[in-house]
Amino acid sequence: MKLIALVCVAALLVVPVARASEQHPSQAELEGEVMCPVCGTTLDQSSSPAAQQIKRAIAAWITAGHTKSEIKSALVAEYGESILAAPPRHGFGLLAWWLPIGGIVVAAVVVGLGAWRWSRAREPAPRAVQLDPAVERRLDDELRRFEG
Amino acid sequence: MARSARLTAQALAVAVVVGLLALLVWRVAHDDNTGVSQALDSGRHPTAPAFDLNRLDGRGRIDLATLRGKKPMVLDFWASWCVPCIQESKRLEAAQKRYGDQIAFIGVDTKDFSEDARRWQRKHGITYPSVHDGSGKVLAKWGGLPIPKIFFVSRSGKVVGELVVEEDLPRYLRQIAAS
Numbered sequence: 170m171k172l173i174a175l176v177c178v179a180a181l182l183v184v185p186v187a188r189a190s191e192q193h194p195s196q197a198e199l200e201g202e203v204m205c206p207v208c209g210t211t212l213d214q215s216s217s218p219a220a221q222q223i224k225r226a227i228a229a230w231i232t233a234g235h236t237k238s239e240i241k242s243a244l245v246a247e248y249g250e251s252i253l254a255a256p257p258r259h260g261f262g263l264l265a266w267w268l269p270i271g272g273i274v275v276a277a278v279v280v281g282l283g284a285w286r287w288s289r290a291r292e293p294a295p296r297a298v299q300l301d302p303a304v305e306r307r308l309d310d311e312l313r314r315f316e317g
Numbered sequence: 318m319a320r321s322a323r324l325t326a327q328a329l330a331v332a333v334v335v336g337l338l339a340l341l342v343w344r345v346a347h348d349d350n351t352g353v354s355q356a357l358d359s360g361r362h363p364t365a366p367a368f369d370l371n372r373l374d375g376r377g378r379i380d381l382a383t384l385r386g387k388k389p390m391v392l393d394f395w396a397s398w399c400v401p402c403i404q405e406s407k408r409l410e411a412a413q414k415r416y417g418d419q420i421a422f423i424g425v426d427t428k429d430f431s432e433d434a435r436r437w438q439r440k441h442g443i444t445y446p447s448v449h450d451g452s453g454k455v456l457a458k459w460g461g462l463p464i465p466k467i468f469f470v471s472r473s474g475k476v477v478g479e480l481v482v483e484e485d486l487p488r489y490l491r492q493i494a495a496s
Contacts, residue, residue, distance in 0.1 A: 206428040206453060207462055218398035219428060226430060247430055249452030 194237035199227050202254050203244060211254050353468060353476050354460025362477065365390070365470045366458040370448035373426055373434055379448050381423075385474040388421045389493035394456055394466040395447075396429040397437035405465040406443050408483075412490055413445050419494045423448070427456040427464065471496035 190198065200213040205220035212220050212227075223244070230240045244252045256262035300308070356363045369380040384390060393409050395402035406424065413422045424447030426434040431449045438447065450456055460466060460479075467480040469489040473496065478489055 218400070219396065222398045222430060222433060247451045248428065249454070251452060 191237050194231060194240065196224070196228055196231060199231075199237065199240060200224060203227070203241070204252050204254050206248055206252060352458055352460030354466065354479055357476065357479050362475050364474050365392075365468070365476050366455075368425075368448070368450070368455045368458075370425075370450055370455065373424075373431055373438070373447040373449050376446075379423060379446065384421055386472060389419070389472045389496050390421045390423060390470040391490070391493070392459070392468045392470065393422070393424045393445075393447075394427050394450075394459065394464045394468075395424055396427055396464060397433040398429065399464050402465040403441055405467060405480075407441060408486065409467070410441075410443050410445065412486065416490055416494055417445075420490065422446075425450050425455060427451075428453040469493045 197213065201211050203212050203223065204210070205212050205215040205217060205223070207219045208215045208217050212224055226244075227240060230243065235243075241253060250257060250262070256265040258266060353363055353366065365381060365385070367380070367382040369378055369382070371378050381390075391409060391412070393406060395406055409422055413420075416422075422445035424438075424443065424445060426447045427450040429449075429451065431451070434447070434449065437443075453461075456462070456464070456466075459468065469477045469480070469492070471477050471493050477493055477496070478485070480486060480489065
């Protein structure tokens with residue numbers, strides 16, 4: 170119950186921030202999500218003329234009130250999908266998002282199964298050895314004599 | 318049963334590793350180092366890789382394959398952010414005035430904003446048609462960055478050479494005009 174409440178609170182905090190970021194993106198966050206087409210880094214890591222050109226365009230689009238999705242769509246229309254630092258969340262790009270999660274789930278299942286099998290395969294604790302009644306009687310006598 | 322399951326899991330793991338290795342080998346083998354520039358450097362004259370791209374001025378498309386056999390071509394890879402491209406394109410503009418009826422001059426605006434590119438053409442008085450290669454996929458087939466890159470293609474579609482030394486421009490133009 171506490172966990173559900175915690176998730177709800179976290180969602181309430183995250184959703185407005187994400188919406189604000191979509192409606193009013195900042196130059197800095199877009200520069201971190203868009204690639205420089207000639208340097209293989211994000212825009213914020215580059216000062217090449219090609220990167221400067223895109224930074225100027227982003228600044229103009231932000232000033233004009235475009236949303237983050239609109240700006241990214243315009244960039245993709247000019248440069249193709251490779252201009253985005255993260256793969257798109259549709260089509261083949263989805264694979265890049267789900268494959269690591271799938272890998273973690275599969276690894277967790279494998280580790281869980283392994284642990285379960287290992288715990289079941291353990292040798293049971295050795296049971297007490299049943300002595301012959303005659304031997305037991307003799308042992309008791311010996312012990313009594315030894316202690317006596 | 319447990320043994321066969323373990324063997325299957327091991328075979329699967331080996332298959333995954335082999336698959337990843339194959340992917341790595343494929344990626345290395347198909348790297349960008351197989352462009353026209355590299356072929357010319359090793360003394361080969363490949364057939365010009367075809368492209369079919371939108372014209373920058375919005376007047377349809379240019380399909381390189383349809384020009385093969387009709388006219389020799391000069392291909393100029395440029396971008397509005399590329400400072401040395403200004404001089405090279407101006408030189409080609411001047412050459413077009415002399416050879417325009419014999420040779421097709423085509424610009425390939427690459428990794429660039431089309432609006433900035435159109436402004437750049439107007440500003441520098443470049444009149445030969447250009448296509449827009451925003452993603453740079455066509456540029457990669459021709460050898461990749463850096464730009465400017467200027468190639469000379471014979472009438473039959475073979476790449477005759479790439480401009481390395483400025484002084485070679487008249488020689489290449491005469492060579493492909495006579496092809």
